[in-house]
Amino acid sequence: MTLDLAVRMTEFLLGFALLLQSVEYVYSQRRLRWVFLLRSLLSVVLISGYASEWTTLLLWGIGVFQLYRFQGPYNGGSDRMGMLVLSMLALTYWLPEKRWQELAFGYLGLQLILSYFISGWVKVVNPEWRTGAALRNVFEFSAYPVSESLRGWAGRPSLLLFMSWSVILFELVFPFSFLHPISLTIGLAVAATFHFANACLFGLNRFFWIWLSAYPSLIWLQDRVLEGIGG
Amino acid sequence: MGLSVLNWIAETGRLLLPVLVPSWRFFDEIAPSPRIEYCVSSSATLSDETWQEFWPRPVYVSVLKMLRRMIWNPRWNENLYLMSCAERLMSHSTRHSVDEIFDRLIADLLGGKYEQSYVQFRLVFLYWYEGKLHRQVTYLSDVRRVSGDSCDA
Numbered sequence: 001m002t003l004d005l006a007v008r009m010t011e012f013l014l015g016f017a018l019l020l021q022s023v024e025y026v027y028s029q030r031r032l033r034w035v036f037l038l039r040s041l042l043s044v045v046l047i048s049g050y051a052s053e054w055t056t057l058l059l060w061g062i063g064v065f066q067l068y069r070f071q072g073p074y075n076g077g078s079d080r081m082g083m084l085v086l087s088m089l090a091l092t093y094w095l096p097e098k099r100w101q102e103l104a105f106g107y108l109g110l111q112l113i114l115s116y117f118i119s120g121w122v123k124v125v126n127p128e129w130r131t132g133a134a135l136r137n138v139f140e141f142s143a144y145p146v147s148e149s150l151r152g153w154a155g156r157p158s159l160l161l162f163m164s165w166s167v168i169l170f171e172l173v174f175p176f177s178f179l180h181p182i183s184l185t186i187g188l189a190v191a192a193t194f195h196f197a198n199a200c201l202f203g204l205n206r207f208f209w210i211w212l213s214a215y216p217s218l219i220w221l222q223d224r225v226l227e228g229i230g231g
Numbered sequence: 232m233g234l235s236v237l238n239w240i241a242e243t244g245r246l247l248l249p250v251l252v253p254s255w256r257f258f259d260e261i262a263p264s265p266r267i268e269y270c271v272s273s274s275a276t277l278s279d280e281t282w283q284e285f286w287p288r289p290v291y292v293s294v295l296k297m298l299r300r301m302i303w304n305p306r307w308n309e310n311l312y313l314m315s316c317a318e319r320l321m322s323h324s325t326r327h328s329v330d331e332i333f334d335r336l337i338a339d340l341l342g343g344k345y346e347q348s349y350v351q352f353r354l355v356f357l358y359w360y361e362g363k364l365h366r367q368v369t370y371l372s373d374v375r376r377v378s379g380d381s382c383d384a
Contacts, residue, residue, distance in 0.1 A: 024305035031334070067246040071319070071327050074312050077257060083250040115255045122259035137261035141357040141364055143314045146300075146307070147292040200297040203307040 003102060006220035007092055008049060010108075011056070013213035014085050015046030018059065021075075021082075021206060032069065035062060053093035060090050078206035084111060085214050102224065109221030112214045113175050116191065120171025129168060132161035144202035170194060184222055188215050263358035263367075265317035269336055275349045275374055282353065285336060286310050309335065317354050321369055333375055340377045348377045 022040040026033055039062050046055045063083045066074060073079030091104035123129040128137070139145055140154035153159065170190055177187025192215075195208040268282040286306065300307065313335060316328040336350055354370040 020302055021308075024303070024308060028305040028309055030338075064243065064247070067250070068242075070312070070331075071325070072246065072315070073250070075308055076311070076315060077253075077255075080250050080253050083247075084253065087251060111253065111255075115253070118255040119257040119259075122256045126259065128261070134258065134261050137359055138258070141359065142261060142264045143266075143311070145288070146297070147288055148290045149292075196301075199301055200294075203300060203304055203311070205301050205304050206308060208301065 001216070001220045001223050003092075003098075003105065003220060003224075006216040007089065007105065009216040010085065010089055010213055011046050011049065011052055013209070013216070014082070014089065015043045017082065017206070017209035017213050018086075019043035019047070020209060035065065038062070053090075056086060056090040056093055060086050075206050078204065078210045081115070081207075081210045081214065084108065085210065085217075088217070105217055106221050106224065108214055109217040112211075112218050113178065115211075116171045116174040120168050120174070123164075123168045124172060129164055132157055132164045135160040135164050138202075144204075146201065146203045150201060167194070178218070178222055178225075181222065181226075184219065188218070261359075262318075263356040265314055265321070266355045266357065267313060267317060267332060267336075267352055268355055269350055269352040271340065271345050271348045271350050271377070273348055275376075285313075285339075285352070317370075320354065321356070329372060333372070337375065337377055345377050349374050350377055351375075 019040055022036045022043055025036040026040065029036075039059065042055055042059050042062070046052065046059065060083075063086055066079075067083070073083070085108060088104050088108040092101045095101045095104060123134070126134065128134040136154045136157070139151055139160070145151055145153075174187055174191065177183040192208070192212060195204070195211050199205040199208045267285040269285050270280045270282050272280075292300075313332055316331045319325060320328040320332075332352060333350075336352060340346075340348070340350060351374045352372045353368055356367050356369050358365055358367070
């Protein structure tokens with residue numbers, strides 16, 4: 001995959017994710033409605049691919065404003081990833097040399113790998129995760145399950161143990177998928193399924209779309225690294 | 232002037248650094264989980280306190296609704312933001328978090344039968360300890376009029 005194609009795919013997917021978030025905000029809040037209307041409009045422009053260097057810069061500016069306004073990300077990790085994708089996309093457009101552009105875009109791919117691996121590492125060193133107790137707590141009393149009926153899963157220790165180890169192993173093994181194009185395709189498909197399940201069970205739909213927008217950077221990075229090794 | 236610029240740079244750095252160099256420690260531990268509860272009264276003294284959960288989750292969500300929420304989930308995402316505000320309020324008490332919670336509470340009550348009433352919220356944290364689920368009230372807000380004005384009760 002060429003850098004141009006990967007960047008285009010990223011801005012398309014990111015634009016879609018930001019559009020969903022912005023329209024949701026316009027619908028639910030009267031305050032700052034004009035800011036999010038502008039963000040919606042810029043997201044559509046980003047999807048279209050018109051004047052992307054200025055669009056990413058303006059969206060980045062709104063992103064910094066949001067960090068101030070909400071005293072941090074509005075929706076935790078998903079907004080952090082959104083700003084990271086936007087920052088690296090803007091840098092890719094604005095950095096003068098191709099080598100630096102590749103470094104910025106490659107950094108996004110690297111962070112994507114780390115996002116899974118570090119999450120897996122902090123879980124595997126925690127005995128509560130290894131025994132399934134952590135997931136029991138998530139279902140029993142955390143704010144995440146989307147319905148009261150899902151809280152019943154807290155009483156199914158075998159299922160939770162299986163789910164815990166599935167998540168831990170997937171997150172720890174994910175970096176190895178980088179070694180071959182086929183394994184990366186499988187790795188990203190499993191990762192997308194993981195985010196889809198999180199969206200259904202815990203309402204984390206923003207994670208699904210934002211993480212998806214970072215996938216082209218990893219596919220491009222793998223091509224670039226393998227091409228470098230092959231000479 | 233110079234100091235305010237330095238403060239601005241420091242604040243921007245504090246907000247941007249975790250974005251550009253994220254920690255990615257998702258669910259490393261399952262911390263006590265907040266619930267926002269509120270009570271409404273016609274008097275500012277709120278003598279008759281009946282607390283109810285703000286935006287409680289539904290009993291059941293169908294598969295179709297889960298799929299629809301993949302692209303449209305404004306209330307839930309706003310609720311997650313309020314949970315962040317509740318957690319921030321416990322780690323370092325800020326007026327910002329209090330105002331954000333009150334904004335949503337009052338907007339929800341405005342236009343209904345509670346107009347011109349008084350509202351107060353509290354934070355209840357749920358946690359697992361020695362094999363049992365515990366609830367602890369950790370924060371009690373001031374009282375505000377549902378019209379949005381502050382009130383010294």
